Amino acid sequence: MTVRFWLLILSLLAVSCVEPYDPQLKGGSKYPVFEGTLTDAPGPYRFALTLSAGYNNQESVFDERVKGATMTLSDDRNRRTIFLDDGRGNFSSPTDFRGEPGRTYTLTITYQELTYRSDPELLRPVAPIDTVYTRFQSIPGSNINGEFRVFVDVNDPAAEENYYQWDWIHYEKADNCLLFRPSGTNVTYAQRCCSDCWDISRSAGQILLASDRLVNGRRLSGQRVAAAPNDDISPFYLRIGQQSLSREAYQYWLAIQNLTGNVGSVFDVPPATLAGNLRNTNTTGPPLLGYFQVSARREKIVYINRLRAPVLPFAITQFPFWNTCAACTESSYRTGQRPDGWR
Amino acid sequence: MSLGYFHHLPGAALEVSVEGFYKWLTGVNDFRGNVPLLLNPYPETAVLQGDGFARGLEVFIRRSSGLLTGWLSYTFSQTRYRIAGSGPAETVNNGQYYPAGHDRPHVFNAVLNYKLNSRISLSFNGVYNSGRPVTYPVAKLYIGNRIVPYYTDRNQSRLPDYLRADIGLTISNPRGSGRRFESDWNFSLYNMLGRRNAYSIYVQTTPRYADYYNIVTAYKFSVLGAVIPSISYTIRL
Numbered sequence: 024m025t026v027r028f029w030l031l032i033l034s035l036l037a038v039s040c041v042e043p044y045d046p047q048l049k050g051g052s053k054y055p056v057f058e059g060t061l062t063d064a065p066g067p068y069r070f071a072l073t074l075s076a077g078y079n080n081q082e083s084v085f086d087e088r089v090k091g092a093t094m095t096l097s098d099d100r101n102r103r104t105i106f107l108d109d110g111r112g113n114f115s116s117p118t119d120f121r122g123e124p125g126r127t128y129t130l131t132i133t134y135q136e137l138t139y140r141s142d143p144e145l146l147r148p149v150a151p152i153d154t155v156y157t158r159f160q161s162i163p164g165s166n167i168n169g170e171f172r173v174f175v176d177v178n179d180p181a182a183e184e185n186y187y188q189w190d191w192i193h194y195e196k197a198d199n200c201l202l203f204r205p206s207g208t209n210v211t212y213a214q215r216c217c218s219d220c221w222d223i224s225r226s227a228g229q230i231l232l233a234s235d236r237l238v239n240g241r242r243l244s245g246q247r248v249a250a251a252p253n254d255d256i257s258p259f260y261l262r263i264g265q266q267s268l269s270r271e272a273y274q275y276w277l278a279i280q281n282l283t284g285n286v287g288s289v290f291d292v293p294p295a296t297l298a299g300n301l302r303n304t305n306t307t308g309p310p311l312l313g314y315f316q317v318s319a320r321r322e323k324i325v326y327i328n329r330l331r332a333p334v335l336p337f338a339i340t341q342f343p344f345w346n347t348c349a350a351c352t353e354s355s356y357r358t359g360q361r362p363d364g365w366r
Numbered sequence: 367m368s369l370g371y372f373h374h375l376p377g378a379a380l381e382v383s384v385e386g387f388y389k390w391l392t393g394v395n396d397f398r399g400n401v402p403l404l405l406n407p408y409p410e411t412a413v414l415q416g417d418g419f420a421r422g423l424e425v426f427i428r429r430s431s432g433l434l435t436g437w438l439s440y441t442f443s444q445t446r447y448r449i450a451g452s453g454p455a456e457t458v459n460n461g462q463y464y465p466a467g468h469d470r471p472h473v474f475n476a477v478l479n480y481k482l483n484s485r486i487s488l489s490f491n492g493v494y495n496s497g498r499p500v501t502y503p504v505a506k507l508y509i510g511n512r513i514v515p516y517y518t519d520r521n522q523s524r525l526p527d528y529l530r531a532d533i534g535l536t537i538s539n540p541r542g543s544g545r546r547f548e549s550d551w552n553f554s555l556y557n558m559l560g561r562r563n564a565y566s567i568y569v570q571t572t573p574r575y576a577d578y579y580n581i582v583t584a585y586k587f588s589v590l591g592a593v594i595p596s597i598s599y600t601i602r603l
Contacts, residue, residue: 044586075505227511293397
């Protein structure tokens with residue numbers, strides 16, 4: 024019976040296929056989309072308004088920028104803070120402004136003569152990160168010789184339900200500041216940086232969440248937050264951030280995780296409208312999508328000792344160095360500013 | 367409730383029927399949006415209940431004698447669900463009627479057999495269905511360095527239509543002198559058009575690499591998307 028079953032499955036696999044398909048999805052009216060988190064960490068805070076686009080390869084969410092919107096934050100003591108617009112849909116708080124735990128914040132956005140208001144959001148405190156530890160994991164068939172998986176433990180407060188979100192940022196001394204290929208050659212050269220320079224990588228795009236539903240008041244342990252590739256023996260700098268979430272914000276991020284994780288199987292999560300906490304004051308008007316998140320934030324800087332790896336590190340490609348150096352250009356991937364806690 | 371008209375035409379060996387139906391549905395189930403089904407310890411929380419209706423018209427023609435036998439049928443139908451719970455999480459499409467997941471407005475089937483002589487016959491099986499409903503994103507959003515599909519109403523688009531044709535040739539060896547059993551050789555082609563009918567279509571985004579924000583892909587998954595030949599030998603004692 025088992026053999027027949029597997030023969031049937033194999034024969035089905037042999038004649039099934041997955042191929043690209045164009046369902047001709049065209050973009051209709053564009054929805055404004057908010058993204059931003061207010062925390063109790065030092066500002067300034069940057070909030071963004073983008074516009075939706077059709078779900079196809081011809082349209083981009085960056086085709087058109089939001090212009091002429093205003094963003095005002097008010098707290099439960101009626102103190103108002105106006106965010107500054109850079110004209111491209113990016114808004115910044117005043118430098119000295121900072122969220123306070125225990126306060127409730129409401130965000131008001133005006134755009135194209137419509138007003139949107141968030142639900143009042145409480146800045147809930149968050150427990151500190153208790154322990155950070157790693158486990159080495161070999162990855163067969165990978166071009167890196169394994170990785171150190173990074174876990175955190177948190178002592179969860181008993182009093183209330185808690186939801187957690189993590190992010191990380193990694194700095195690494197830049198080996199070079201520019202790769203180039205002189206004309207007439209097929210050799211790639213690297214130019215060393217003229218000054219101290221660090222490459223940056225982030226957890227951008229990863230959704231790292233947990234709820235204390237099963238451990239309320241005890242230790243929330245073994246939360247995997249990052250991985251350090253086994254590509255060098257130098258200590259791996261990692262700054263891990265931990266934020267509090269409301270139940271609604273937790274569900275919002277879970278929904279995003281579900282919506283972006285479907286693979287066409289019968290076990291796919293049935294799609295649903297992504298619900299945020301920003302509402303049009305005119306209930307019949309178009310929605311503003313996204314979520315105004317208010318979180319307390321704690322950070323921890325760790326160095327991962329990669330000498331403990333049971334296998335040799337993967338040797339990354341080295342290019343011959345050119346005899347002049349290149350400037351360290353500030354970007355979201357590179358900085359000349361010494362990271363906090365760098366040693 | 368159904369109402370039909372049946373007519374027999376003995377001269378042409380034909381039976382013809384036309385039937386309309388309407389059915390009230392209660393306690394219909396559909397999935398709650400954004401709740402995983404796989405390994406869900408509380409699967410009952412992932413299902414919503416509502417009501418609905420199914421209505422349609424069926425036309426059926428059968429010929430049961432002569433060299434050419436078989437039947438043709440065509441059905442036009444609509445199945446609609448309405449799930450209007452106590453809150454937005456228990457409601458689908460704002461509590462309005464929407465096409466059920468198995469709704470196929472047009473279904474055409476043809477089964478034909480043609481006897482070439484006393485030993486050899488040809489058979490044909492044809493199936494045409496409207497594609498079943500599917501929910502496509504109406505937009506993409508940029509959130510959390512991800513391109514996120516944005517959905518509004520459920521089941522407002524359809525998969526491509528399903529079309530399949532199969533043919534077969536049967537050679538019979540009748541019981542005769544010295545033969546103690548009857549046997550048939552059957553040669554057939556399943557899905558002779560080789561059409562890759564869609565089982566599902568899904569969209570995918572690139573979750574981690576925000577630089578490629580503009581790349582979104584849709585894939586069609588087909589099962590049995592090839593011509594499948596078969597040979598069989600049947601013995602009848």
